[in-house]
Amino acid sequence: AxxxxxxxxxxxxxxxxxxxxxxxxxxxxxxxxxxPRLRYVYVFHCPDGPGLQTPMLIDPSGVYVRREGLGGMYVCGASPPQGEPEPDPNQTVADEEFFKNHIWPALARRVPAFECLKVGLLSFLY
Incomplete structure (x- = not known):
């Protein structure tokens, strides 16, 4: 039933x-x-970034970042800005331009150490 x-x-x-x-x-x-809605989650390395006691940070723009483990790794992401089209949920490669144009500027504005970071891109479907 x-x-x-x-x-x-x-x-x-x-x-x-x-x-x-x-x-x-x-x-x-x-x-x-x-x-289905595709959301990009980015992992980056920044050895000079905030320490282990850093809480999850959510910028008013919707960009979020949190520390991931002991090796200076961080996880970040954001939803597409309002009014922009949703990404194709069948896409299998993360959008590097979205990171460069939307996420990275917000991160660097909030945490100056994030101005210089190395990025590994991951894509997840929520």
Whole structure:
């Protein structure tokens, strides 16, 4: 009598296969409002950056950064700015220009040590 849909970003596609959101009337007539959204997560190395006691920092622009372990590594990212198109969720390479033009300037403004950093790019789908 019950089903638990654990398909994450593709839950709406699985729901359609089960007939949810396909019919025009009835309790299952509404589509499941879930869709994949690509978000880039960047990992960078900055040995002179803030220490281990550094809390997660979220800039008013939406850029975030947090320390990752003992080796001077940091994790950062941001959603696309409002009004800009969403990235293609089938994309498999992180957008280096998004980092250079949107994330890095906000990081360097907040933490001057981040003006000189080495970047390794990772891409995750949320």
């Amino acid at each position: 019950m089903v638990l849909n654990c398909a994450g970003a593709w839950s709406s596609e699985i729901a359609k296969m089960a007939g949810i959101g396909v019919e025009k009337e009835g309790p299952l007539s509404f589509a499941l409002p879930v869709e």
